[in-house]
Amino acid sequence: MKTVLVIGGGITGISAMYDLQKWKKNNHSDVRLILTEGSSELGGKISTVHKDGFLMEAGADSLVSRKASMMSSIEELGLEEEIVYNATGRSLIFADGELKPVPADAVFGIPASVESLATTTLVSAQGKVEALKDLYTKNETFTKSDSIGEFLEYFLGKELVEKQISPILSGVYSGNLHDLTISSTIPFVFDYKEEFGSIIKGLEANKAKFQSRSGAKFFSFKSGLDTLINGYVKKMEDVEILKEYKAVKLEKSQGRYLVTYENGEIIEADQVILSIPHDAAERLFENTALEKEFAQFTNSSLISVYAGFDIPDDVLPTEATGFVTATFELSCNACTWTSRKWEHTSKQGNLLIRMFYKSSHPRFDEINGKSKEELLQVALADIEKSLGIKAEPSVSEVTDWSEMMPNYSITHPQSVEDVERSLAEEYPGIYISGCSYYGVGIPDCIENGANTAKKVIQKL
Secondary structure (H helix, E strand, C coil), rough: EEEEEEHHHHHHHHHHEEEEEEEEHHHCCCEEEEEECCCCCCCCCCEEEEEECCCECCCCEECCCCHHHHHHHHCCCCCCCEEECCCCCCCEEECCCCEEEECCCCCCCCECCHHHHHHHHCHHHHHHHHHHHHHHCCCCCCCCCEHHHHHHHHHCHHHHHHHHHHHHHHHCCEEEEEEECCCCCHHHHHHHHHCCCHHHHHHHHCCHHHCCCCCCCEEEEEECHHHHHHHHHHHCCCCCEEEEECCEEEEEEEEEEEECCCCCCCCECEEEEEEEHHHHHHHHCCCCHHHHHHHHEEEEEEEEEEEEEEEHHHHHCCCCCEEEEECCCCCCCCCECCHCCCCCHEEECCCEEEEEEEEECCHHHHHHCCCCHHHHHHHHHHHHHHHCCCCCCCCEEEEECCCCCCCCCCCCHHHHHHHHHHHHHHCCCCCCCCCCCCCCCCHHHHHHHHHHHHHHHHHH
């Protein structure tokens, strides 16, 4: 009997195992399927917390609606009736001591029309004129492997990128735009430049792709994102799921692989999917060359602070669901008005706010290493300065993802290829998967899990 082992019970590993089980049933195979997870809960960075009438997502909080491929999975799991969409509202940027609106007609802060560029209050007249260069300048040098920051600055100007685009786009992709490639962020802007001769004109012609359900761009589930995890697991009745199994060593043994766990147990497998962070995968091997290749990947940090108040959320500015920061007056990178954006997160309609602190912020070192109570006080100070709210929270939740958020640098695609090649040569049947390599969004992780399962199935 063949054995397939998936190490890591985050959404990627779960997706891979789900597809492997489907194949097993359809082909009446006797393959043994084992999923191991180092912690006591499955889900990885998907973790829903319920406290005193509030629902808080300690990790990711939603899925992108335009990733239509997700919907087939949702239907297959029978979760269609559980879906909730975000409330829409103006996006804001905190700059010069106040909250300023991002033009509604913009995608990741990039103007989707000349009118959108003309009416923004975030950019000077000179900056707007500079951005018009996009309308008449051809792309003769850039490829998708180049920096998204350099690409946008070249055609749209430095000021527009720094004041309106970077605060939003850097927040989504957790990094400096100059260190991120076009292909790993928003490759469609490159395609639009090629096809329409202008990023702005391309976005204007494709507005419908970035809108759904009257503008709702994201969705979640009534009882939280872990509904998705539970939906997958409920279907995996023919999979051995072992929690609190932390892998510590992987070695070859007569054409198979032995995986040793912290509890002393050893699992023998024919094929292994490593759906764990790159640094955790690196520690499994006693192979100097492979260690160097894994070491090419880097992580950043993210701290999330929720604060729930016994006051109604209508104390917030109207027609908005949060803000990002363009200056360093605040310690945070962004703030989501969770109870406004997601009605299901506050049963009483009370105010729930989520603050984000990333290592890309120049002031991050000031708060890094603080206790949870100290981090809550930092968040309350930022809330008071930006929103004028001085109330004490009735509920809070602090999540510290120190050195756990993948960075996708310009060399990232090559680094992934290097590791894949070495594994294929020295450890055939061992596969990497997950957000360290193939995309950080939940739909990206699910797709990657399915693609990795296909590789295993080809050998089975």
